[in-house]
Amino acid sequence: MSDPGETVSAKDTEDVIMEATFRALSEHGYTDFRMRDIGEEMDLTRQVIHYHFDGKHDLMSSFLEYVIDQYEGSVEVEEDADPRTELDARIDQCLFGPEFEEFGHWDRMKVYHELYTYAQNDDDHRALFDDHYDRIRGSVVEVVERGIEEGEFRAVDAELMGQLLTDVIHAARGRRIALGHEDAPEQARRAIDEFVLDSLSADD
Amino acid sequence: MSDPGETVSAKDTEDVIMEATFRALSEHGYTDFRMRDIGEEMDLTRQVIHYHFDGKHDLMSSFLEYVIDQYEGSVEVEEDADPRTELDARIDQCLFGPEFEEFGHWDRMKVYHELYTYAQNDDDHRALFDDHYDRIRGSVVEVVERGIEEGEFRAVDAELMGQLLTDVIHAARGRRIALGHEDAPEQARRAIDEFVLDSLSADD
DNA sequence: CGCGTCCCTTACCGGGCGGTAAAGTTTTAC
DNA sequence: GTAAAACTTTACCGCCCGGTAAGGGACGCG
Numbered sequence: 001m002s003d004p005g006e007t008v009s010a011k012d013t014e015d016v017i018m019e020a021t022f023r024a025l026s027e028h029g030y031t032d033f034r035m036r037d038i039g040e041e042m043d044l045t046r047q048v049i050h051y052h053f054d055g056k057h058d059l060m061s062s063f064l065e066y067v068i069d070q071y072e073g074s075v076e077v078e079e080d081a082d083p084r085t086e087l088d089a090r091i092d093q094c095l096f097g098p099e100f101e102e103f104g105h106w107d108r109m110k111v112y113h114e115l116y117t118y119a120q121n122d123d124d125h126r127a128l129f130d131d132h133y134d135r136i137r138g139s140v141v142e143v144v145e146r147g148i149e150e151g152e153f154r155a156v157d158a159e160l161m162g163q164l165l166t167d168v169i170h171a172a173r174g175r176r177i178a179l180g181h182e183d184a185p186e187q188a189r190r191a192i193d194e195f196v197l198d199s200l201s202a203d204d
Numbered sequence: 205m206s207d208p209g210e211t212v213s214a215k216d217t218e219d220v221i222m223e224a225t226f227r228a229l230s231e232h233g234y235t236d237f238r239m240r241d242i243g244e245e246m247d248l249t250r251q252v253i254h255y256h257f258d259g260k261h262d263l264m265s266s267f268l269e270y271v272i273d274q275y276e277g278s279v280e281v282e283e284d285a286d287p288r289t290e291l292d293a294r295i296d297q298c299l300f301g302p303e304f305e306e307f308g309h310w311d312r313m314k315v316y317h318e319l320y321t322y323a324q325n326d327d328d329h330r331a332l333f334d335d336h337y338d339r340i341r342g343s344v345v346e347v348v349e350r351g352i353e354e355g356e357f358r359a360v361d362a363e364l365m366g367q368l369l370t371d372v373i374h375a376a377r378g379r380r381i382a383l384g385h386e387d388a389p390e391q392a393r394r395a396i397d398e399f400v401l402d403s404l405s406a407d408d
Numbered sequence: 409c410g411c412g413t414c415c416c417t418t419a420c421c422g423g424g425c426g427g428t429a430a431a432g433t434t435t436t437a438c
Numbered sequence: 439g440t441a442a443a444a445c446t447t448t449a450c451c452g453c454c455c456g457g458t459a460a461g462g463g464a465c466g467c468g
Contacts, residue, residue: 029325031235035426048446117321120382121233130383164395167379171371178324179334191368199403239456252416
């Protein structure tokens with residue numbers, strides 16, 4: 001049969017490995033994470049990994065791209081809304097996940113943030129995150145710029161504003177994950193509203 | 205001789221081990237960090253560690269306390285200054301280090317941030333960081349509250365403001381360390397000034 | 409001196425890790 | 439139909455890590 005739903009292609013198996021890697025990483029944490037753990041998270045034996053990937057490092061590089069692609073693919077914002085609405089939507093999505101508190105969202109974020117910190121010791125991984133971060137920040141900057149053009153926002157330094165917002169979002173997520181502050185995202189949302197966006201509106 | 209500068213006390217050795225641990229961690233990164241690396245960073249053999257500490261985990265717990273104590277001990281702010289000045293000083297110290305760009309400051313921060321992220325997988329470590337974070341945030345909140353009382357700041361939610369500031373600081377440091385954005389602390393400083401503290405002053 | 413205590417070293421080990429070799433098994437190609 | 443190609447498994451290995459056992463030297467105290 002050539003039914004792509006039945007036959008097992010290399011791509012399918014690689015996705016299975018990626019998801020198993022994600023689960024293993026999520027359960028054990030980066031430092032205690034072993035190749036064997038991946039095997040225990042899927043129906044295949046752990047040795048298939050060496051057929052599809054060239055060792056642990058290569059696997060992690062591919063996994064990092066997988067995670068980043070998934071993150072960026074999950075962002076859905078209607079771009080024709082007015083700037084303030086779009087900005088709110090983007091912030092909410094970064095802080096609370098695509099579908100508010102979707103199951104597994106914080107597990108994914110936990111892995112994401114762990115990889116982010118570890119990336120400082122690996123130039124390739126660092127570059128991947130750097131590009132990714134730039135795209136996230138860029139999308140926020142664009143909205144701010146549009147808001148300024150349309151006269152809805154004050155004429156602030158859009159780059160700086162975008163940077164600040166992304167930083168706050170990132171910190172709040174990190175705090176929820178690393179310290180267990182479950183209300184960190186909501187706090188960040190309030191703080192952004194009261195102290196940052198408040199001064200952004202054009203009428204003052 | 206009972207000269208404490210000549211005899212080798214347990215405390216001295218433990219400090220030597222702590223500093224060697226710091227260097228090893230700084231060079232190899234948390235995940236590739238081995239007990240053996242500590243031995244290579246000091247004149248003693250690595251086995252002495254097992255005399256002073258009860259295994260790798262116990263060592264890391266002690267090291268975490270050591271790092272946190274050092275961090276908090278390095279904070280020096282004249283508390284009799286007016287609120288805005290003290291707030292500025294605290295922010296600068298968190299962003300740029302005790303003595304502006306003191307040598308080794310960012311190496312220490314790198315280790316600090318790595319431990320912070322890893323703490324999510326260890327309840328004891330997480331608790332240590334949680335308390336620490338609370339003290340840092342608390343000191344910022346206090347200044348804000350004082351500023352409000354003295355009429356220098358608007359009557360904002362001091363807790364929320366303190367949280368926001370600490371989060372921004374944390375994110376900027378993390379970005380400099382993990383992504384190599386050397387100007388992240390300066391950007392954060394500007395953003396805080398222009399978008400946050402600007403709206404904090406009482407006259408508006 | 410001699411004995412105990414504290415601190416450190418030398419030598420060694422068991423276990424578990426990532427990785428490989430070779431033998432299936434299934435799918436594709438002609 | 440059959441041979442090659444693609445994929446997976448079983449079995450195995452060498453290395454390196456954290457940890458321990460045993461001993462040696464320096465100091466304190468009788």
